[in-house]
Amino acid sequence: MMFNNFLVMLQNRWPEIMIGTWEHIQLTLVALFIGNLIALPLGILLTRKRNLAEAVIGITSVFQTIPSLALLGFMIPFFGIGFGPAIVALSIYALLPILRNTYTGILGVNQAVVDAGTGMGMTSRQVLFMIEIPLALPIIMAGIRTATVMVIGVATLAALVGAGGLGDIIFRGIAMARQDLILAGAIPAALLSMIFDYILKRIEIAVQP
Amino acid sequence: MIIFKNVSKIYNDDFHAVDTIDLHIKEGEFIALIGPSGSGKSTTMKMINRLIEATSGTILIHGQDIGDQDPVLLRRNIGYVIQHIGLLPHMTIGKNIALVPNLKKWDKARCDKRVDELLEMVGLPAKEYKNRFPAELSGGQQQRVGVIRALAGDPPIVLMDEPFSALDPISREQLQDELLNLQTKIRKTIVFVTHDIDEAIKLADRIGIMQDGKLIQFDTPEQILRHPVNEFVRTFFGADRMNQVESLPTIEEVMIRPISSFPKRGLAESLIKMRKYKIDSLLVIDRNEIFLGVAGVGEIQKNFSNETMVLEDVMKKEVPTVRLSQQLDDAINLISENQVAFLPVLDESSKLKGLITRASLVDVMASQLRSNNNGVASFGGEGS
Numbered sequence: 001m002m003f004n005n006f007l008v009m010l011q012n013r014w015p016e017i018m019i020g021t022w023e024h025i026q027l028t029l030v031a032l033f034i035g036n037l038i039a040l041p042l043g044i045l046l047t048r049k050r051n052l053a054e055a056v057i058g059i060t061s062v063f064q065t066i067p068s069l070a071l072l073g074f075m076i077p078f079f080g081i082g083f084g085p086a087i088v089a090l091s092i093y094a095l096l097p098i099l100r101n102t103y104t105g106i107l108g109v110n111q112a113v114v115d116a117g118t119g120m121g122m123t124s125r126q127v128l129f130m131i132e133i134p135l136a137l138p139i140i141m142a143g144i145r146t147a148t149v150m151v152i153g154v155a156t157l158a159a160l161v162g163a164g165g166l167g168d169i170i171f172r173g174i175a176m177a178r179q180d181l182i183l184a185g186a187i188p189a190a191l192l193s194m195i196f197d198y199i200l201k202r203i204e205i206a207v208q209p
Numbered sequence: 210m211i212i213f214k215n216v217s218k219i220y221n222d223d224f225h226a227v228d229t230i231d232l233h234i235k236e237g238e239f240i241a242l243i244g245p246s247g248s249g250k251s252t253t254m255k256m257i258n259r260l261i262e263a264t265s266g267t268i269l270i271h272g273q274d275i276g277d278q279d280p281v282l283l284r285r286n287i288g289y290v291i292q293h294i295g296l297l298p299h300m301t302i303g304k305n306i307a308l309v310p311n312l313k314k315w316d317k318a319r320c321d322k323r324v325d326e327l328l329e330m331v332g333l334p335a336k337e338y339k340n341r342f343p344a345e346l347s348g349g350q351q352q353r354v355g356v357i358r359a360l361a362g363d364p365p366i367v368l369m370d371e372p373f374s375a376l377d378p379i380s381r382e383q384l385q386d387e388l389l390n391l392q393t394k395i396r397k398t399i400v401f402v403t404h405d406i407d408e409a410i411k412l413a414d415r416i417g418i419m420q421d422g423k424l425i426q427f428d429t430p431e432q433i434l435r436h437p438v439n440e441f442v443r444t445f446f447g448a449d450r451m452n453q454v455e456s457l458p459t460i461e462e463v464m465i466r467p468i469s470s471f472p473k474r475g476l477a478e479s480l481i482k483m484r485k486y487k488i489d490s491l492l493v494i495d496r497n498e499i500f501l502g503v504a505g506v507g508e509i510q511k512n513f514s515n516e517t518m519v520l521e522d523v524m525k526k527e528v529p530t531v532r533l534s535q536q537l538d539d540a541i542n543l544i545s546e547n548q549v550a551f552l553p554v555l556d557e558s559s560k561l562k563g564l565i566t567r568a569s570l571v572d573v574m575a576s577q578l579r580s581n582n583n584g585v586a587s588f589g590g591e592g593s
Contacts, residue, residue: 116295119260119368120309120358121285134299 006180013184016169021188023164027155028196030087032148035094040140043102044128053103060096068093068154072161086155086163093154094147101143105136141204145197152193156185166192210236210398211257211366216266218252218422226252228422229266236365237396241409244419245445250402253419254368257400258287270366285313288359288367288397292374294351296343302328302354303339309362327357331387349380356388360395369401373408385411406446410434418442460537463573464554464563467492472501472521476509479520483509492553492561493524500553500561502526530555533562540565 010017046053063071071092075085109132117127133140159167166185173181213232219225227249234240242250255261256268259280268275275283288309296305306327307320315323325335331353343351352372359367373381389412392399403409409416410430417427426438437443469492470479479491483506493501502524512518529547531540533556540552544567551566 110293110295110298112291112293112295113297115260116289116291116355117297119258119284119289119291121281121283121287121312123281126312131297135297 006183009180010184013169013181017166017184017188020164020166020169020185021192023168024152024155024166024189024192027083027086027090027158027163027165028148028151028192031090031151031155032094032144034087034091035098035147035151036144038091039095039098039143040102043099043140044106044133046099046103047106047132057096057100057103060092060099063092064096069157069160072157076161081162083163086158086161089161090151090155090158094151097143097146097150098140099143101146102136102140105139105143106132108139109135137207138204141200141207145200145204148196148200149193152189152196156189210234210238210271211400212269213253213256214267214269216253216256216263216268218249218256218261219264225422227256227263230422230424232417232424232427234398234400236398239392239399239401239412239414240417241401241403241413241415242417242419243403243406243409243445246404247421248419249422250417250419251370252422253417253424254370254400254402257366257368258284258289260284285309285362286364286366288362288364290352290355290359290367290369290372292371294343294348294355294375296351296354296358298343301340301342302333302346303335305343305354306358306361308358309364313362323361327361330391331357347380348376349384352376352380352384353387356384356391360397364397366398366400369399371402371404374403374405381408388412418445420445458537458573460531460533460535460540460554460565461563463537463540463569464565465569467553467561467564469494469561470504470520471495472519472524474520475516476513476518476520476523479504480506480509480513490551491520492564493520494561498560500530500555500559503528503553528553531565532557541570544570 042056046056066074068089071089072086075089079085079088113131113135114127117131118124122130155163155165156167156170158165159171166189169185170182170189171185173179173183173185211232211234213230216227216230216232217225218227230253232253242253244250252261256263257270257275259275263276270283296302297308300308303321303324306324310320310323324339328335328338333350333353338346338350343354346354352375355372356369359369373384376384385408401409401412413430415427415429416433418425418433420441426433426442428436433442434446437446468482468486468488470482472493472495483489483491489506491504493504495501501521504520504524508523508525509520512523529543529549530553531543533554540554543549543552544565551564553561554563554565556562
């Protein structure tokens with residue numbers, strides 16, 4: 001009986017769920033894109049300027065410790081409400097895992113291999129792209145996966161600053177005390193997280209040296 | 210070929226890792242740099258391809274100051290083999306070897322050909338190994354690849370930083386032999402850093418001994434063993450090794466009493482003497498013991514029917530002899546060079562003093578070995 005109700009509700013709310021999912025995917029992808037865009041080069045840069053590393057990673061860790069809801073709240077006075085501020089907050093969240101894994105991944109590359117490359121006459125750019133990044137890739141990818149799962153989770157809260165997404169449906173379900181509605185938002189969010197993680201894992205295996 | 214002029218490397222203003230070194234390495238020469246850890250041998254080597262920059266002084270390669278050259282281009286013309294092998298684990302053996310040729314932008318056909326040729330050179334069939342990954346090879350095989358990778362771009366100079374120290378003793382020995390073999394074919398200028406004395410002696414044309422950043426002695430292994438400049442070199446090379454050289458017995462100790470005769474003695478009489486002492490030659494001397502020649506049993510028997518002949522007529526005058534003042538080495542060389550069974554030993558005035566035979570040499574060597582075995586000292590690596 002209850003399952004039937006759920007199916008009927010799904011049918012009625014299907015367009016809503018699809019829009020929510022699509023918004024959620026957009027939030028996630030844009031935030032990850034920006035997060036990667038900042039964290040990957042920054043992580044690489046820090047391996048070249050190691051004295052800065054501790055400070056920079058420290059700062060991003062501080063951001064990470066701010067509760068996600070609070071971080072979203074902080075955005076409102078500066079950026080108002082909507083998609084934009086949510087993206088800023090999510091991107092900041094994505095930074096740390098990617099940054100830290102890029103940095104430690106590259107530092108963890110066997111120094112002998114790097115020495116051999118340099119000694120054979122590779123430029124530092126060639127050492128980076130032919131040796132360090134390929135060998136650090138599994139660890140960098142692990143960072144990206146962590147960030148992705150985290151961002152998908154936190155993105156459900158983005159509904160609170162008016163960015164839409166599956167959080168919209170979940171919070172409406174909570175407000176109306178309707179479990180089926182909550183599930184209609186929560187299940188796609190969980191699936192999304194698993195699917196993204198799976199896809200990234202496949203990519204990681206495909207690019208593994 | 211490679212010239213160091215007053216080269217120093219100073220860290221933190223006061224630590225002299227390398228202290229005013231002058232070094233002249235000739236083309237095609239195999240140089241070993243050896244010394245305890247922290248002696249600056251690796252630093253010295255790494256200054257050649259500018260992995261470490263000299264603080265002062267100049268290094269010339271082919272007459273050109275390397276300080277004026279682009280380090281990246283410089284390194285592409287200097288092969289480099291490191292202790293930890295350093296093959297790129299994500300690339301196949303073929304790609305690893307072709308690394309420098311690729312950096313130098315050789316065309317694909319030429320790279321492929323070079324890879325095959327080098328793999329065959331160290332006994333790894335190209336077909337079988339080219340597409341494997343480093344992790345699939347044994348340590349010895351990996352370092353073979355490491356060595357040929359350094360040769361791939363056909364550099365005139367190859368630097369090797371303790372390349373075999375991480376290998377097991379058997380592989381190490383094998384790779385040393387192969388490297389020696391390879392070097393006779395390729396004739397590269399090789400600078401080889403090691404802390405293993407035996408390795409240095411075995412491989413190098415000349416050895417540079419370093420201590421506290423200074424080049425203490427730079428000479429052939431033979432000269433260093435015979436004439437260590439100071440106590441450090443002597444002990445570094447192992448006291449026993451030195452003793453072994455010094456305690457080679459003198460000629461006087463090895464020689465035996467000769468059976469001699471005089472030039473006017475008859476042939477029949479001489480034959481009886483030879484039979485009595487069970488020998489096949491008589492040394493002929495005059496009344497003042499001056500050596501005149503050797504009469505062999507063959508010549509005596511050939512001329513035996515001629516009753517008027519005496520020893521003087523049948524003896525050979527041109528025979529190799531050795532002076533009492535010479536080294537036993539010289540005697541051994543004379544014996545093997547001239548393919549003779551014995552050497553008469555003469556003093557400064559050509560008086561016959563004794564005789565060295567192959568048999569007497571064997572006796573002395575055997576007793577030497579026996580006494581050495583009681584006190585064989587092994588020399589361990591110094592760690593680096």
